[in-house]
Amino acid sequence: MTDTMDLLAYEKQLWAQQIEFIAGIDEVGRGCLFGDVVAAAVILPRGFVLEGINDSKKLTEKKREQLYNQIVESAITYHISCVPSQVVDRLNIKQAARLAMRKAVEGLNIKPEHLLVDAETIDLPISQQAIIKGDASSQSIAAASILAKVTRDRLCKEEWDEQYPQYQLAKHKGYGTKLHNELILQHGPSPMHRKTFLKKLLGDELDQIWETLYAKTGD
Incomplete structure (x- = not known):
């Protein structure tokens, strides 16, 4: 398991510059044949350490659910956004994923000062970094990854599976x-x-x- 403290390197650099509200952003469902692409944005408290966090794909379902609850309870603010399959078809998956991420940021109750984004840029006038494999490099992005993954999995199991x-x-x-x-x-x-x-x-x-x-x- 990746040491949680290693996942705070980007956040620590920003905190040192007195940047408090750092949002992590990620999306899931990019490679699916069915359903929405889901994105999450989350701002965690300064110095907050979430034990056991990692890229959502490397965690068990039980661990993701546990961490989801901890993130929701501890976050300063978070927002989850869905973009449906019809929009994916109209825009293409890359643009649909970027739209979902933008909507997630826009839904936050507090405007972030800086964005840490998993391998993407977001069309917003906010300072940001696109980090390759960000969900394995930044606690904020990993937290967003978990929120998005758990949300989409729940849709698959509880709503879409019943519908189809x-x-x-x-x-x-x-x-x-x-x-x-x-x-x-x-x-x-x-x-x-x-x-x-x-x-x-x-x-x-x-x-x-x-x-x-x-x-x-x-x-």
């Missing part, structure tokens, strides 16, 4: 697993699948499938 049980979303969380691909081929895509992500899987049949789907749903 034929895709077994609770098992694969919308990623392009063998099971998910087989279920898409068996049932066709849902309105929440990302059309632009399914071209390789469905090929020339995609447009016809989509046309039939939306004729049935009336969307």
Whole structure:
């Protein structure tokens, strides 16, 4: 496990410059075939240390849930934002992820003085750093990663799986697993699948499938 104190290097440099409100920002769901891309922004108190925090992908589900609760209870402010699959298709996934992150920052109750962002820049007039593998390098970004990951997983298990049980979303969380691909081929895509992500899987049949789907749903 990464030493938590190693994850405070960026924050300590900013605190030394008397910058108090540092927001960590990250998103999840970028590579999914189904559903929203989810982003979180969080400002933690100066000097706060969250034991056991790490990149959300390296933690167990139980540990993520535990840390989620600690982050929510301890944060000065946080906000979670979702951008739906239709917007992903319209903008492309990179721009949709950036939009989700911007909306997460804009939703904070306190305006941050500086942003630490996982491998991205955000279209806001706020001082910021894009940090490669930031969720494994900064406690603030790791905390945002956990908030976003737990939120999206809960949507998959508690809302979307009930809405579209034929895709077994609770098992694969919308990623392009063998099971998910087989279920898409068996049932066709849902309105929440990302059309632009399914071209390789469905090929020339995609447009016809989509046309039939939306004729049935009336969307």
